[in-house]
C-alpha cells in the first residue's frame with residue numbers, strides 16, 4: 304500500500320489539496336481532523352467539561368467513530384449517525400482543538416488511523432501523520448504558507464460565506480493556533496525529518512495541486 308502523509312498548520316490548504324490529490328491518484332482521502340472533531344462533538348453532546356482531561360478520557364468508551372466512503376467522499380459516523388456537517392460547526396473546532404491535546408484521545412484515534420492506512424492507498428492529512436501516525440509513509444509532505452497568506456485566504460473564504468471578519472482578528476487567531484499546535488506536549492505540529500516542505504504562499508490552488516501531483520508522481524515512480 305502507498306501511504307502519503309500530509310501535515311501542516313491550519314489554513315495551509317491541506318484538506319482541499321489532499322482531496323484533489325487523492326481523487327487524481329484514485330486513493331482514499333483521510334481527513335484525520337474530522338476524527339478529533341467527532342470526539343469533540345461527542346463530548347459536547349454528553350455535556351462533559353472539555354477542560355477536564357480525566358473526564359473526557361473516561362467518556363471515550365462511549366465514542367463509536369467510523370469513517371465511511373460514499374462515492375469517494377469521506378463521511379464520519381458517530382454512534383451510527385452521519386455527523387459530517389455537524390463537526391464543521393465553529394464550536395466544534397474549538398472543542399476538537401482542546402480534546403486533541405489529551406493523550407488518551409490521541410491514543411484512542413491512533414489505531415483507527417493506522418488500520419485504514421494499512422489496508423488502503425491513502426492520502427492522510429493532519430498534524431502528526433508523518434511524525435507519529437505513519438512514520439513509515441513512503442511519501443511525506445509538510446504543507447505550509449505564510450501566516451499572512453493563510454489569513455488572507457481564510458478571510459476571503461469567510462467573506463464569501465457572508466461572514467463579516469477582520470483580517471487582523473483572523474491573522475491573530477492563526478498565529479495563536481500555530482503556537483498552540485506546535486507547542487503542545489503530545490504530538491506537536493512539526494515537519495518530519497524526511498518530509499518535503501512545500502510552501503504555497505505564492506501558488507494558487509491549481510498550482511498547488513499541480514506541484515504536489517508532480518512531486519508525488521515522481522516519488523510513486525521511484526517506489527515502484
Ligand code: DC
Pocket residue numbers: 313335336337339340396399400401403404428429430431432
Ligand atoms: O484539521 P482540522 O482543523 O479539522 O483539525 C481539528 C483539530 O484537530 C485541530 O485543532 C488540530 C487537531 N488535529 C490533531 O491534533 N491531529 C491531527 N492529526 C489532526 C487534527
